[in-house]
Amino acid sequence: MTKHILLMEGPDAKGLIFHVTKVLYKNECNIIRQDEYVSPSGQFFMRTEFEGQNELNLSKVLSDLRERVPDERIKFRTNPKKKKDVVILCTKEHHCLSDLITRFHFNELEANVLAVVSNYDILEPYVSKFDIPFHKVSHEGLSREDHEKEVLKVIAQYQPEYLVLAKYMRILTPVFVEQFPNKIVNIHHSFLPAFIGANPYRQAHERGVKIIGATAHFVNNDLDDGPIIAQDVKNVSHRFTAKDMSREGKDVEKMVLTKALKLVFNDRVFIHDNRTIIL
Structure with missing residues (x-):
């Protein structure tokens, strides 16, 4: 299993956490830790630490996320958990x-x-x-x-x-x-x-x-x-x-x-x- 970090930010909307967890589950990933914050101005931030199989296709994960969250103002990026x-x-x-x-x-x-x-x-x-x-x-x-x-x-x-x-x-x-x-x-x-x-x-x-x-x-x-x-x-x-x-x-x-x-x-x-x- 390899560890990764998913970072997400953009305007707050209903179901954002659900969509992320759904996509990670669909791609057979396990969430290790998740933190979220919504600013007073309505900006949503989330950091999700997860692990997946060594052959996990991160491009597919991001593609699946964009399909479920089409709002381009909401940005996703993934980083490997490494030095x-x-x-x-x-x-x-x-x-x-x-x-x-x-x-x-x-x-x-x-x-x-x-x-x-x-x-x-x-x-x-x-x-x-x-x-x-x-x-x-x-x-x-x-x-x-x-x-x-x-x-x-x-x-x-x-x-x-x-x-x-x-x-x-x-x-x-x-x-x-x-x-x-x-x-x-x-x-x-x-x-x-x-x-x-x-x-x-x-x-x-x-x-x-x-x-x-x-x-x-x-x-x-x-x-x-x-x-x-x-x-x-x-x-x-x-x-x-x-x-x-x-x-x-x-x-x-x-x-x-x-x-x-x-x-x-x-x-x-x-x-x-x-x-x-x-x-």
Whole structure:
């Protein structure tokens, strides 16, 4: 038996769950888990995890679903339940990168880390310990556009399903982002939408906040404004300097990024109107 995930979204209508379960039963599939949500605006979302015979024809499953649910506004897609192929981008900071690679090494991350790309070589010695290809693509002397072209050439070698920005301190251009729509996950070191942009811990310290946080989100063309996947916070006090906040915040960043990636890699995240629905 092989496991698959069926994702469905569109305007809510009577009988949608019945039609899906009927088709899966007809194709001799067994439903392992099913989650649904209807938004206040009437948008329906469903994630169904199921298993079928090794020779299961997924094209027929989708065809049968379309026959029973002819409304083209309702979208279906199936994914095999497997690890996702990813490339990690980083700069100088190690905490998020090292956490992800360690989890990958011990099979705690639902992903295959195919390579690490950085504009510095500072983290290469660490990455090499895990026999993961490391590519330095320096930005020195290059325009942002030309640097991204070189980065894209490296990424193209691996054909990843997702890019993970593990403290990649470069603003991506729209041309780069459009190559991976809703496939780039970033960790931002603040509780968005507060303290967008650079130096959020300094901003937080100057504002006298009592909590600091981190946000994992998909990347779009608006700085730090992509759909939010996961967030968390940590209490601080007036005794904390900006440096203290930065040090404490790194633990939150690691935890939030890992949580978000587990949700994404398990196909639990829908995107609708720049928001996420997580099932």
